[in-house]
Amino acid sequence: MFGGITLNKEILMKVDGHNGQLELCDNKIRITRKGFVALVTHGLKESKEILTEHILDIQFRKASLLTNGYIHFAISGGKGKKIGFLQAEHDEDTIIFTIKQQPEFEKIKDILDMKISHSKKRNAELSKLKLEELTLLRDMKIITEEEFQKEKKQLLGT
Secondary structure (H helix, E strand, O other): OEOOEOOOOOEEEEEEOOOOEEEEEOOEEEEEOOOHHHHHHHOOOOEEEEEHHHEEEEEEEOOOOOOOEEEEEEEOOOOOOOOOHHHHOOOOOEEEEOOOOHHHHHHHHHHHHHHHHHHHHHHHHHHHHHHHHHHHHHHOOOOOHHHHHHHHHHHHOO
C-alpha cells in the first residue's frame, strides 16, 4: 500500500472511497462494496466488474469541504444518463469519495479517459476499414447494394 494506492500484478491501482473501493485493472475496473456505508447504501452486494471497453463516459464531481465527490461510469447497456449527487449514493456504477480521497480517484479517471480515448479511436479506425471493405465487395458485385446498405447501417449504428 502506497499513499492509499495498492499495486499488484493484476490490479494497477486500488483506492478506497466513502461507499466502496475501486480497482483499476489492465482491461477492467472492479467496484467492491465493503464497510458500513457500503452496507447501508448498497446492501450485501460484493463486487462488480466493468470492462474498460464498455465504459462510454465518466462523470466526475469533485469533493469540497462541505460535500463528497463521486465518480460515475456510464456503461453500454446501462441507463446512460447523468446522475446527481442524491442518485450517486445508491447507484451501483458510482463510488463516492471524500476530498482527502479525491487525488487517487482523479488519477484513475485520467488513466481511464486515456484508455477510452484510445479505444474510441481504434473502433473508428476499424469501422473505416470495414466500410472500405464493404465498398470494395459491393463494387466487385460480391454483395448487393441492399446488403451493402444493411451492413453499413449496422456498422454506423444508424
